[in-house]
Amino acid sequence: MQNPEILAPPRVVRPGRPPAVPLETLALEATFTSELPGDPREAVDNQPRQVPGASYSRVLPTPVAQPRLLAWSDALGAELRILRPEHPAGPAVEVLAGNRVLPGTQPYSARYGGHQFGNWAGQLGDGRAITLGERVLEQPDGTLRRWELQLKGAGRTPYSRFADGRAVLRSSLREYLCSEAMHALGVPTTRALSLVATGDPVVRDMFYDGNPQAEPGAIVCRVAPTFVRFGNFEVHAWAREHDLLRRLADWVIRHHYPELGAPGPAVYADWFTEICRRTAVTIAHWMRVGFVHGVMNTDNMSILGLTIDYGPYGWLEGFDPTWTPNTTDAQGRRYSYGNQPQIGMWNLARLAGSLEPLVGDRERLEAALEVYADSYQRTYRGMLAAKLGLRTLDREGDDELIAGLFQVLQRVETDLTLFHRNLAAVEPGSVTAGGEIPAPLRAAYYDDGAPTGAHREALGTWLVRWAARVRAEGRPDAERVREMNAVNPKYVPRNYLAQLAIDAATAGDVSVLERLLSVLERPYDEQPDAEEYAARRPEWVRHRAGCSALSCSS
Numbered sequence: 001m002q003n004p005e006i007l008a009p010p011r012v013v014r015p016g017r018p019p020a021v022p023l024e025t026l027a028l029e030a031t032f033t034s035e036l037p038g039d040p041r042e043a044v045d046n047q048p049r050q051v052p053g054a055s056y057s058r059v060l061p062t063p064v065a066q067p068r069l070l071a072w073s074d075a076l077g078a079e080l081r082i083l084r085p086e087h088p089a090g091p092a093v094e095v096l097a098g099n100r101v102l103p104g105t106q107p108y109s110a111r112y113g114g115h116q117f118g119n120w121a122g123q124l125g126d127g128r129a130i131t132l133g134e135r136v137l138e139q140p141d142g143t144l145r146r147w148e149l150q151l152k153g154a155g156r157t158p159y160s161r162f163a164d165g166r167a168v169l170r171s172s173l174r175e176y177l178c179s180e181a182m183h184a185l186g187v188p189t190t191r192a193l194s195l196v197a198t199g200d201p202v203v204r205d206m207f208y209d210g211n212p213q214a215e216p217g218a219i220v221c222r223v224a225p226t227f228v229r230f231g232n233f234e235v236h237a238w239a240r241e242h243d244l245l246r247r248l249a250d251w252v253i254r255h256h257y258p259e260l261g262a263p264g265p266a267v268y269a270d271w272f273t274e275i276c277r278r279t280a281v282t283i284a285h286w287m288r289v290g291f292v293h294g295v296m297n298t299d300n301m302s303i304l305g306l307t308i309d310y311g312p313y314g315w316l317e318g319f320d321p322t323w324t325p326n327t328t329d330a331q332g333r334r335y336s337y338g339n340q341p342q343i344g345m346w347n348l349a350r351l352a353g354s355l356e357p358l359v360g361d362r363e364r365l366e367a368a369l370e371v372y373a374d375s376y377q378r379t380y381r382g383m384l385a386a387k388l389g390l391r392t393l394d395r396e397g398d399d400e401l402i403a404g405l406f407q408v409l410q411r412v413e414t415d416l417t418l419f420h421r422n423l424a425a426v427e428p429g430s431v432t433a434g435g436e437i438p439a440p441l442r443a444a445y446y447d448d449g450a451p452t453g454a455h456r457e458a459l460g461t462w463l464v465r466w467a468a469r470v471r472a473e474g475r476p477d478a479e480r481v482r483e484m485n486a487v488n489p490k491y492v493p494r495n496y497l498a499q500l501a502i503d504a505a506t507a508g509d510v511s512v513l514e515r516l517l518s519v520l521e522r523p524y525d526e527q528p529d530a531e532e533y534a535a536r537r538p539e540w541v542r543h544r545a546g547c548s549a550l551s552c553s554s
């Protein structure tokens with residue numbers, strides 16, 4: 001008889017990469033709680049309260065009735081060296097639902113404040129997020145990488161204020177789906193490891209119309225090097241806790257910006273400059289892919305420049321810079337697509353104000369804000385060039401080319417994703433001002449119609465200009481098309497696609513979500529069997545709840 005040991009393929013263990021372990025056996029570190037001062041009131045007391053003089057409170061998740069695993073990210077699991085739970089309701093899932101606390105860990109919720117819609121809101125904090133601890137892994141280059149594992153929707157905390165600490169399935173699924181899709185799109189973001197149904201109902205007034213309804217509850221285990229936000233610093237500055245402010249900055253720099261060196265006034269300034277640069281790059285990516293965050297309050301801005309806190313976000317379909325998915329913001333449109341770069345600056349200015357006691361030098365902070373503006377301009381312009389199949393946008397006439405593009409996109413309802421993706425398929429040699437609209441572009445138009453009349457002329461004129469500009473660079477077509485397709489996604493988590501996944505998951509079928517996730521894992525690839533996921537939004541979803549407008553009620 002053959003020995004099965006010999007037949008099994010040899011296991012490849014890369015040096016420095018520990019074998020993957022079952023989640024329920026994870027050993028987690030806790031530098032945040034061991035290096036920073038916490039709430040003197042011990043865990044288990046989740047009474048809402050002000051928590052002066054602390055960066056966090058120890059909290060225990062509140063158990064749920066019937067946890068069941070709905071989704072698990074194999075890609076992130078592999079990165080974290082954590083095995084996919086063996087059973088949809090086994091011990092790993094109990095950890096992910098908050099029903100079981102990992103031995104040796106002391107979960108906590110962070111204290112932070114924030115400016116909400118332009119106004120200082122005081123102490124907010126993790127009202128429904130509980131961090132389990134930090135998974136530390138050695139990188140191939142020998143450096144350590146830290147990953148914070150956090151449950152969102154795991155029950156009340158001292159920061160829950162008037163709310164229940166829970167999350168509904170629809171919003172949890174949206175966070176899970178979008179953060180993994182953003183990662184695949186190359187946008188800096190927090191990640192999501194799992195989505196667990198709790199079996200408990202959660203009551204929400206989804207339309208704010210006085211008709212609260214019970215909905216299924218869920219918990220996402222989300223993951224990032226750290227979930228520290230601008231607001232964690234703002235709260236300490238506001239409460240004049242300058243020692244805490246410095247200790248928190250030192251913790252962030254030591255563990256997450258080690259390349260900047262030992263903390264001190266000059267390093268604090270360098271650090272803020274780097275936050276500005278990263279935030280600029282992330283927001284440029286949002287503009288590239290048509291993502292609208294929806295609630296860019298300073299408590300939703302990551303200190304690492306990641307996209308964080310997926311709530312009433314949305315994806316631009318018809319190009320409209322004033323569009324926001326957030327119904328709460330329908331009046332002011334503060335957080336609309338086109339305002340995002342400017343809001344990034346406003347938020348960074350609030351952070352600058354909070355860091356002033358550390359940096360001392362106001363001019364250095366102001367210089368960093370200029371770095372934000374420059375980095376944004378440079379990054380976004382570079383992306384726009386690539387989106388148009390150009391190496392640069394620094395020739396004479398390029399400003400007019402860009403202005404013309406945005407005019408053309410706004411004249412009639414034009415799908416931003418499809419316009420850019422399909423532009424690559426337009427043969428520059430074939431366009432003429434008065435001619436037919438190139439076939440690939442027709443798919444980008446809503447109202448089931450390619451533009452006519454004056455608009456068609458404007459589009460033709462712009463295309464001629466674009467084609468001439470492309471030819472002037474003299475790049476081989478195949479190379480240009482390849483590069484355009486690498487920055488213009490074909491597949492994005494369109495609002496209605498997420499809603500279809502939610503409808504199915506609510507009825508107990510997660511296959512729609514799984515299929516959608518598998519398509520969104522490769523957003524730049526042609527996937528011939530997934531054409532319907534790339535189509536423009538069908539007309540029936542135009543006025544359907546959840547498909548274009550969303551409330552914060554999640």
Ligand code: AMP
Nearest residue numbers: 124125126127128160163164165166311
């Ligand atoms: P957001 O607008 O979702 O970023 O949330 C703003 C603040 O409200 C944060 O402090 C959240 O933790 C808190 N919050 C939002 N929803 C809930 C909830 N269901 N229970 C407790 N706190 C919440």
Ligand code: MG
Nearest residue numbers: 299300308309
């Ligand atoms: Mg938030």
